[in-house]
Amino acid sequence: MPQEKLPEDPLSINTKTRLPELDGLRVTVFGLLILYHTGMLYVADWGFHYKSQYQSEALANLMLWSNQWRMSLLFLISGAALALFLPQHANWKSLGKRLSQLLLPLLFGMLVVVVPQVYIEAKSKHIIEGLDYWQFWYAYLDQKSAEFEGHKTIGTMHFTWNHLWYLPYLFVYTLTVATVYPLLHSRLMQSVWRWFSARLLLTHLVFLPIAGFYINGSLLYAEHPVTHNLIDDWFNHGRSFLSFALGFAVVQIPHLWRSVKNIRWHLLIAGSISYSYTLFEFHGGTLGDGVIAQSMNGILWSANSWLWMLCVIAWGQHWLTRSNPFIRYLNSGVFCFYILHQTLIIVFAYWLTPFNLGGFLEPFVVILLVVLSCWGLFELITPIPGLRVLFGINGGPHIKQHLQAPLTTRAQ
Template sequence: MTQLQSFPPLHHTHLHPVQRQRLVELDWLRVLVLGLLILYHTGMLYAEGWGWHYKSTYSSKMLTNVMLWSNQWRMSLLFLISGAAISFLLASQPWGQFIRKRVPLLLLPLLFGMLVIVVPQVYVEANSKGLINSPNYWHFWYIYLDQTSAEFAPHKTLGKMHLTWNHLWFLPYILAYTLIIWAAYPLINSPKCAPVWRWISGRLTTRMVILIPIVLFYVIGWWLYEKYPTTHNFVQDWYNHARSFLCFVLGFVLVRIPFIWSKFASLRWYLLPAALATYTYALFAFNGGSLGDNIIAKEINGLIWSANGWLWILTIIAWAQYWFTFSNPLLKYLNSGVYCFYILHQTLIIAIAYFVVPKKLGAAVEPILIISLVAIGCVVLFEVIKRLPVVPVLFGIQKQKLTSTDN
């Protein structure tokens, strides 16, 4: 994500002026939430009842309940943070320059990731599940790239192709949403839309910011959840698109309304118990509890689930504003590498687990070892990659300004 630093006066803009003070809490949240992916995706090895690319011989129902907590808001918060970053970037860069920089930053790591980075994940999954018997990894990579290979004939993912993006699905979604906002920006930044922004700024309250998104998430779930469950198939993933794009737009808008954004910290003690209450209900429902089978009970259930995700997003932002009011060298370093860590982490988890799991080291030693090796691997590979010619751009690392990447 770009550094949310001071910008020159925005005399040209008709939108509400973007905050000129660096929002360091977003830098912290981006690092912490993407760092959580290492723990979450390692947890997927052990989460009882949840399928994944590869599973350990150990499993835990309690872990699944814990992971349910972040499952409800983690990616939505990342989309919100990305929308906020795009809001700053569009305000600080010429319209054409923005898209010339942005598309390669997202598209090149995605293409390279699909052709190279995720292949070990596909190999481990195919062999461990008996989908494709190809003990030679290099041969497997060849038939994965060969879109006419007979071995992959039953496993097409898009028409006649069998490429996959696995955990990198976030990149094409962010790219699509960025293109939409970029294309609409000259209009929404025009004098015609200025009254709309003045109306929003004049009437929007923190209560509305809490309640309106909950209603929108509820409507999205009511309308799309059963018809289009989350699959990460870009052209059919309408429920996921609707939720993710809404979060993206909320991030874009909220950082342009400073008097609302700055109030979250003062609400932290109100938001936290509300979020805990909805999560308590989510655990109750997830483990078989029910309010009943009538239509009113079902709608209340949907409304509470919708509230759970948004309340946790607001709670986390509120406490981040309270706690993370500073920057330091560690944050700057992690911000420079977090995009690279995101691209690498799941492949490292699955590849390391593939060798570690059969050794049955124990339910505690095994995940600790995997997490440690993945963290070390991310840092070491980042240090190597950023010193190479050409290669850094394939991992989202910008050589000229390492702290300005964002996904």
């Protein structure tokens, strides 16, 4: 029986040899973003667009676990998806369609989706007073608005992409790799790649990226901290593009990619040790003041990022060996969920504030409302062709079609 043709979106995996763990990992990481951004409402002393009245210092310990690597893992998955996409779609028509599926939701998101976040942030911080939401939105769209005179973000403009910063970065990385792909796919480079990949060992995959992340941090972090503004964000580019390139490369070395699951317990133990060190350092612990101590500190933080990325991939390969209809359904809607989730988190948290639900019930209600709203809006938007493209939904089949589809296993 021929395999079901699944809908494409700019973050999906399109290949005759599907890797079920990538679909599952993609859903898992985007789900983690909902929990993480909800946590940002409640963690004390961490800046966010809006903060709940209920804040916890202890929550920082849990947030720190995924703080370093959640977006890097998402870039790695996207790089792997591109590696599986390009061999079948190495033409500018297909690539242009893929890139437009990033740009259109980004532009729509900047003009419409993130505006409630900006309004609530401005209102809660008393930055702009005396405007209702519709007046605020008009002022936001009017690039000569006096209300935003001191709040420019891009040159003379005051548009923002907030949590959608991942999309322009992914656009640039995808375009960069696709441009050089003909060279990478040339006969000479293929020979070099076969020679190189045949000599790569699992130990190289574990330790070499740690060195790469450490070098990036030691060279760029102090002078170029994270800004998410695309232009002057070199440390973040180094970390994100390295993750993207690693995903693009490693997924094309089957023996190396598949062997990661064999060390899943080792990675869990090593990751737990490195995470324990980050907690130690976060709470004021130190290895000393010398150059060696500072270098060890940087190496351990870099190791924590990469070890957990590998650990999540390894356990994903162990557990997610079969593609099931529910994962395929979530995978078709995950881009839409991503676009909507942070705005819904902030709106619901702001709306719930007067009810004084408490520090345990309020976050539970916020998460429940966000998940239900994302799902409901996805189902509502999917049948509308002109609207669904603005939310990253390309074809999005109904859940019944997915639940009736046969299970598939990983292609060997």
